Structure formats: C-alpha cells, structure tokens
Amino acid sequence: MINKIWINYKCYIEQEIMSHFNSQDFETIGAIEANNLTKSYHGGIRAVDEMSFTIRKGEIFGMLGPNGAGKTTVIKMIVTLTKATSGALQVFGIDVTRSPETVRGMLGYVPQSISVDTDLTAYENLLIFSKLFNVSKKERDERITSSLEYMGLTERASDLVKHYSGGMMRRLEIAQALVNRPRILLLDEPSIGLDPASKKHVWESIKQLNRDGTTILITTHDMSEADELCGRIAIMSAGKISVMGSPTELKKTVGGDVVTVNLTSAHPIIAIPKEIGSVVHSSEKSIQILAINGEHAVPPIADFFRSHEIKVDSILVNKPNLDDVFMKYAKRRLADEIHTGASQERRNFVRHAR
Amino acid sequence: MLSMESNITIFEKLYALWLREFKVFLRERSRLVASTFTPLLWLFVIGIGFGSVATLPTGSTIGYQKFIFPGIICMSIIFTSVFFGSYVIWDRKFDFLKSVMVAPVGRGTIFVGKALGGMTSSLIQSAILLLIGVLIGITYSPLGVIEVIAIVLLLSFTLTSLGLAIGSYMQSLEGFQLIVSFVVFPLFFLSGALFPLDKLPPWLMVITSIDPATYAVDAMRTVVLDIGSKPFAFDMVIVLVYAISLGAIGAYSFGRMKAV
Numbered sequence: 001m002i003n004k005i006w007i008n009y010k011c012y013i014e015q016e017i018m019s020h021f022n023s024q025d026f027e028t029i030g031a032i033e034a035n036n037l038t039k040s041y042h043g044g045i046r047a048v049d050e051m052s053f054t055i056r057k058g059e060i061f062g063m064l065g066p067n068g069a070g071k072t073t074v075i076k077m078i079v080t081l082t083k084a085t086s087g088a089l090q091v092f093g094i095d096v097t098r099s100p101e102t103v104r105g106m107l108g109y110v111p112q113s114i115s116v117d118t119d120l121t122a123y124e125n126l127l128i129f130s131k132l133f134n135v136s137k138k139e140r141d142e143r144i145t146s147s148l149e150y151m152g153l154t155e156r157a158s159d160l161v162k163h164y165s166g167g168m169m170r171r172l173e174i175a176q177a178l179v180n181r182p183r184i185l186l187l188d189e190p191s192i193g194l195d196p197a198s199k200k201h202v203w204e205s206i207k208q209l210n211r212d213g214t215t216i217l218i219t220t221h222d223m224s225e226a227d228e229l230c231g232r233i234a235i236m237s238a239g240k241i242s243v244m245g246s247p248t249e250l251k252k253t254v255g256g257d258v259v260t261v262n263l264t265s266a267h268p269i270i271a272i273p274k275e276i277g278s279v280v281h282s283s284e285k286s287i288q289i290l291a292i293n294g295e296h297a298v299p300p301i302a303d304f305f306r307s308h309e310i311k312v313d314s315i316l317v318n319k320p321n322l323d324d325v326f327m328k329y330a331k332r333r334l335a336d337e338i339h340t341g342a343s344q345e346r347r348n349f350v351r352h353a354r
Numbered sequence: 355m356l357s358m359e360s361n362i363t364i365f366e367k368l369y370a371l372w373l374r375e376f377k378v379f380l381r382e383r384s385r386l387v388a389s390t391f392t393p394l395l396w397l398f399v400i401g402i403g404f405g406s407v408a409t410l411p412t413g414s415t416i417g418y419q420k421f422i423f424p425g426i427i428c429m430s431i432i433f434t435s436v437f438f439g440s441y442v443i444w445d446r447k448f449d450f451l452k453s454v455m456v457a458p459v460g461r462g463t464i465f466v467g468k469a470l471g472g473m474t475s476s477l478i479q480s481a482i483l484l485l486i487g488v489l490i491g492i493t494y495s496p497l498g499v500i501e502v503i504a505i506v507l508l509l510s511f512t513l514t515s516l517g518l519a520i521g522s523y524m525q526s527l528e529g530f531q532l533i534v535s536f537v538v539f540p541l542f543f544l545s546g547a548l549f550p551l552d553k554l555p556p557w558l559m560v561i562t563s564i565d566p567a568t569y570a571v572d573a574m575r576t577v578v579l580d581i582g583s584k585p586f587a588f589d590m591v592i593v594l595v596y597a598i599s600l601g602a603i604g605a606y607s608f609g610r611m612k613a614v
Contacts, residue, residue, distance in 0.1 A: 064453045079456045081613050101458055111449035119378040131370035132457040176453065
C-alpha cells in the first residue's frame with residue numbers, strides 16, 4: 001500500500017518537473033550538477049575548491065572523505081543554507097542561487113546532528129514540518145501516516161522522541177524529510193553514532209527509498225557505508241574530488257587482489273608463473289601474490305604448489321577496500337584521519353541534554 | 355512546486371512554530387515551577403521583609419508587598435522573556451533550526467513564531483502570579499484583566515525580541531547567560547519594580563526613563579493599584595515603540611543568523 005502511494009506521488013512529481021522541460025532534456029538532465037563550485041571563507045580557506053560533478057537521477061551518490069574535506073559544505077550549498085563563492089550549482093536544471101525556494105521544495109535534508117524536537121512526539125514533529133512545508137490540510141494526515149509507516153515508526157508515533165533509540169531517531173528524521181515528498185534526499189552522515197543493528201535498519205530504509213525512485217546523496221566517512229549503499233562515490237580530500245566512480249571500479253584501480261598463501265613449513269625459493277600473478281611480498285612461510293582476480297587465482301595457485309609438492313596451510317584472498325582507494329588517491333589512510341568521536345559525542349550530548 | 359498549489363497562509367506556519375514552543379513549554383514542568391518560584395520569593399520574602407521597614411513616600415495606604423506586586427509580575431516577564439533567547443542557541447546546537455531553515459519559511463516568520471512562544475510562556479507565568487495576587491488582597495476589574503494581558507504581551511514581545519536577537523549572535527549558552535545577566539538585572543532594578551521613581555536623583559531618573567520595563571511597571575501599577583505616575587495610554591505607547599524597534603532588530607538578526 002505504501003509503495004502504491006509512493007509510486008503515485010512519484011508519477012505526480014515527475015509530471016510536475018517534466019512541465020519545466022521537454023522530455024528529451026529531462027532524460028539527460030542531472031539531479032544535481034556542479035561546475036567549478038567553490039566556497040571560500042574569511043582568511044582564504046577553501047572549504048570547497050573548484051568542484052565539478054553530476055549526480056544522476058535515481059542513483060545513490062556518496063561523498064566519502066575525512067572531516068573537513070568539504071562534504072557538509074557541499075550539502076549546505078545544495079540546500080541553500082550557504083551561498084557558493086563562485087561556480088554553478090543546479091538541481092534538476094534549476095539554479096540554486098537564483099531560485100532557492102523552488103530548489104528547497106524538491107529537497108529533503110537530514111542534517112548531521114538531531115533535527116527533530118525530542119520534547120515532541122514523532123507525530124507532532126511531522127505535523128509541524130508538514131505545515132512548514134506547505135502540505136495542504138487534506139493531504140497532511142495521509143503523508144504523516146505514510147512517512148511514519150515507511151520508516152517503521154507507526155507504533156511509536158505518539159511517544160516522546162526523547163525516549164527513542166538513536167536509530168529510531170534517525171529514521172524519524174528521514175520521515176520528517178519525507179513529509180515534503182522530496183525528489184532528492186540529502187543525508188549528512190546518516191549512520192553516525194548508531195549501533196550496527198540500527199545502522200543496518202537505516203541503510204535498508206535508504207535503499208528502499210532509492211528503489212522507489214528517490215535520488216539520494218549521502219556524505220560519510222564510513223567506508224562500509226559508502227560501499228554498501230552507493231552506486232557511485234566521490235572520494236574527497238581538502239575540498240576537491242580526488243576520484244569518482246562505482247565502488248567496484250574504484251577498487252579495481254588499486255590493481256588487483258592480494259592472495260596470501262601460508263605454508264606449513266619453510267619453502268625453498270620458487271618462481272611463481274607470471275600468468276598467476278606477481279609476488280609482492282614473501283617471508284619464510286608466507287607468500288603474497290597480487291592477482292587481477294583473487295578468487296580465480298586460487299585454483300592455479302593451489303595447483304602450482306601441489307605440483308611442486310609444497311604443503312599449503314591456507315590461502316587468503318584480500319579484496320582492496322575503499323581505504324586502499326583513498327590511500328591511492330589522497331596519499332593517506334582515511335582511517336588515520338577519522339575522529340568519529342567528536343561528531344558522535346555531539347549527537348549523544350544533544351540527545352541527552354534536554 | 356507543491357507549495358504553490360496549496361493555499362496555506364503564513365499564519366499556519368506561525369501556528370506550527372508556536373505549537374512546538376507551547377508543547378515543549380507544557381512538557382517542561384520544572385521550567386514553569388522554577389520560574390514561578392523566584393517571583394514568589396521576592397513577593398513573600400522581600401515583600402514582607404522590606405515591608406516591615408519601608409514606608410512609601412506617597413503616604414498611601416498600600417503596603418510595600420502590594421506596591422511591588424506589579425513590579426514582580428514585570429520581573430517574571432523580564433527574566434522569562436530575555437532568557438527565552440537561549441532556546442535559539444539550543445535549536446542551533448541541535449540541527450532543528452537547519453531543518454526549519456530549509457523549509458520554505460521566511461526568517462521573519464521563524465522569528466515571530468519563536469517570539470510568540472516566549473510571549474505564551476510569560477503570559478502563563480503572569481496568570482499564575484495574578485491568581486496568587488488575590489491571596490495578598492489584589493482585586494481586578496474585567497477591563498483591568500484585559501489591560502494587564504495587553505501589558506504582558508507587549509512587554510514580553512519586546513524583551514523576547516531582545517533575547518532572541520542576542521541569542522542569534524551567540525554560539526554558546528554560557529556566553530549568552532553572561533551577556534544576558536548584564537541586561538536583565540539593570541532592566542529589573544531600574545524599572546521601579548521595587549521602589550518609587552519620583553524621589554530619585556536626576557541622573558538615576560534619566561537612566562530609569564530609558565528602561566522599557568519602567569513604563570510597563572507603571573502601566574501595571576495604574577491598572578492593578580491605581581497609583582501609576584503617568585497615564586496608561588502614554589506608558590503603552592512607549593512600550594509599543596520599544597516593541598516595534600526591538601521586534602525589527604530581532605527579525606533582522608534572524609535574517610542574518612547562520613545555521614552553524
């Protein structure tokens with residue numbers, strides 16, 4: 001039933017937007033297009049530095065990078081909370097600086113810290129925001145109910161939000177953004193401070209929304225989150241995009257998988273045939289081989305050792321992760337730069353402060 | 355897009371913003387209890403304590419406790435209203451304000467919605483104090499009640515605007531409290547809430563005449579005790595001028611406020 005409501009609304013929105021363009025334009029138009037986007041602050045610090053990217057209609061696009069890479073600033077420019085110093089930014093072909101109200105009408109935004117009032121119930125939060133978002137009296141109840149149902153919060157709708165878990169609060173924040181029936185949903189660090197189970201639940205909601213047609217932009221410094229959710233990723237460092245592509249593409253650029261062969265006893269010096277892979281590291285009882293495809297390299301490697309009568313204890317295949325990608329392009333480890341503590345503490349502090 | 359279709363007025367948005375403040379106020383009982391307690395302390399401890407030694411130069415039969423009653427109501431408004439500005443800092447500490455700012459709502463509307471919330475808090479607290487006034491022998495006429503409500507709303511709008519304007523520039527609650535204590539105590543002490551102003555030395559008279567609360571206290575005294583020194587209408591016009599000016603400053607401050 002929810003899906004049906006959603007699809008009906010999507011069709012409606014589609015028509016609304018189509019009326020601004022001819023159909024050919026609409027197919028090719030990006031959901032968000034940035035050209036040489038720059039934001040500099042007093043003292044000449046460039047939080048965002050000549051950034052250009054296109055977010056396609058219907059995808060989940062992730063901006064991955066450490067704190068201070070400029071991810072939040074990009075989001076703030078899109079949702080019109082701050083103005084770009086130079087460059088162009090368009091949402092469905094509409095200029096953000098020229099028509100901020102129109103742009104805001106198409107967006108749903110879930111900021112990093114808590115954006116619901118914890119002294120209100122979920123229903124009250126959504127009621128207030130539906131009024132602020134110009135939802136007509138006729139539609140209001142249906143939209144609130146469907147948003148809550150969509151996020152799995154119907155049963156707790158009349159509880160005070162301060163009694164919610166972190167994950168429920170996050171889902172309520174997404175529900176709040178959904179009251180506006182956004183074309184694009186922007187999520188700033190959606191799973192920050194959540195336990196693994198809540199994180200999964202939030203991810204599922206995000207994926208479902210995307211399957212139902214919402215374009216999604218997330219920022220994250222969590223590599224597993226980017227890997228799990230995003231169709232395409234922009235790796236950001238110091239206000240610039242270092243590299244952009246699908247997680248699989250990006251990981252391929254690292255050059256292959258590392259296959260580690262552990263031996264039961266020390267081995268004599270042996271030469272591995274080139275077609276299997278190249279040895280990157282070897283010690284007395286272990287050899288590391290770089291192969292284009294790790295899984296496919298396992299059988300020939302096993303055969304090779306058997307034919308040389310060397311006993312193998314175990315074979316491990318390590319796929320490159322996004323941290324390796326980050327390492328390759330930003331020349332440093334993402335994991336070294338992350339201070340999740342700060343943001344997480346802030347969210348926890350805010351949650352329990354009032 | 356969708357927004358163009360529905361015919362929702364700005365009043366609906368103001369109502370939504372006010373509703374949030376009101377609900378939060380109702381749920382924070384401790385806030386209501388704490389803010390009612392201090393005025394009672396003044397009324398019953400200072401009122402009776404000083405009442406035993408102070409004789410009012412007016413020579414009227416009204417005792418000191420009754421004399422300060424209108425002033426104590428204004429005190430409660432001063433403190434509640436100016437400190438209400440801290441809630442805008444809270445909204446920024448959370449990202450609640452960001453979400454509101456991304457909705458199609460003007461900054462002026464956000465400001466007025468917030469101010470309405472502050473006015474409601476003051477009104478409820480004043481109502482409690484007015485009822486307690488009956489215990490010390492204060493009587494009200496129906497017109498008097500309407501006039502008192504008008505004074506409460508006007509003074510609380512003026513001072514909530516001041517508090518919100520200060521809050522919109524501040525990053526931390528600690529900073530806000532520090533600045534605001536420099537504002538609320540002079541507003542209170544110079545308003546004539548605790549003593550008559552007509553026997554003061556000229557330099558002090560000049561300072562008291564700048565304080566908007568002075569006129570509210572005087573108007574309140576006229577209505578409740580019939581011993582005001584200036585005509586009711588005169589006092590109200592002055593407070594109105596302050597309300598408009600500080601309201602404009604508040605709206606302007608919200609306009610240039612950053613979401614952090």
